[in-house]
Amino acid sequence: MRVLGIDPGSETTGWGVIESDGRHYRLVECGTIRSPAGQRFPARLLKIADALADVIARHSPEACAIEDGFLATNVKVTLKLGQVRGVAMLVAERAAIGIHEYSPRLVKQTVVGHGNAEKFQVQQMVKTLLALDSIPEPHDAADALAVAICHFHHASYAQRILAAQAGAASKLGSVQNRRRVAR
Numbered sequence: 001m002r003v004l005g006i007d008p009g010s011e012t013t014g015w016g017v018i019e020s021d022g023r024h025y026r027l028v029e030c031g032t033i034r035s036p037a038g039q040r041f042p043a044r045l046l047k048i049a050d051a052l053a054d055v056i057a058r059h060s061p062e063a064c065a066i067e068d069g070f071l072a073t074n075v076k077v078t079l080k081l082g083q084v085r086g087v088a089m090l091v092a093e094r095a096a097i098g099i100h101e102y103s104p105r106l107v108k109q110t111v112v113g114h115g116n117a118e119k120f121q122v123q124q125m126v127k128t129l130l131a132l133d134s135i136p137e138p139h140d141a142a143d144a145l146a147v148a149i150c151h152f153h154h155a156s157y158a159q160r161i162l163a164a165q166a167g168a169a170s171k172l173g174s175v176q177n178r179r180r181v182a183r
Contacts, residue, residue, distance in 0.1 A: 002059065005146070007147060013140065014030070014032050014141045015052065016029070045084065049087045053094075066085060100154075102150045110153050123142040
């Protein structure tokens, strides 16, 4: 399975594509989309949309994992972050890719082991989990890779639960059929 992770930002949006066979992760590519602070905000959104569409076209991910928003102290920053997230979700939806959202705290907890991890700790664990020679730079790309890793972890857990539920339903159905035959 191939997943696109996105760490949205109005000036720097990180992205990373990872593959996994269910046991091991492999980095496909990662990077950032940078927009000059002086550029009009709608132009920045268009640049982010075009760049993410290009990443999706090049790598054909099966899922998109995006970091959920957080409430910044500055309301304008929070609103802009929400707009960037909306553009990223629109691009993924247009490409018919499943979209999954994860809070920053859950991403850190999943990748590092605790929700208050520092950026450097996230970078170190991403390096370790992807068996990289060096820490992914800049931190926005590492954060996007962490979001993708978080998705693999939680998606495989959800699949195991669904499989267990399907198995239990199947067993229940066969027990009920045996009872009908025995009557």
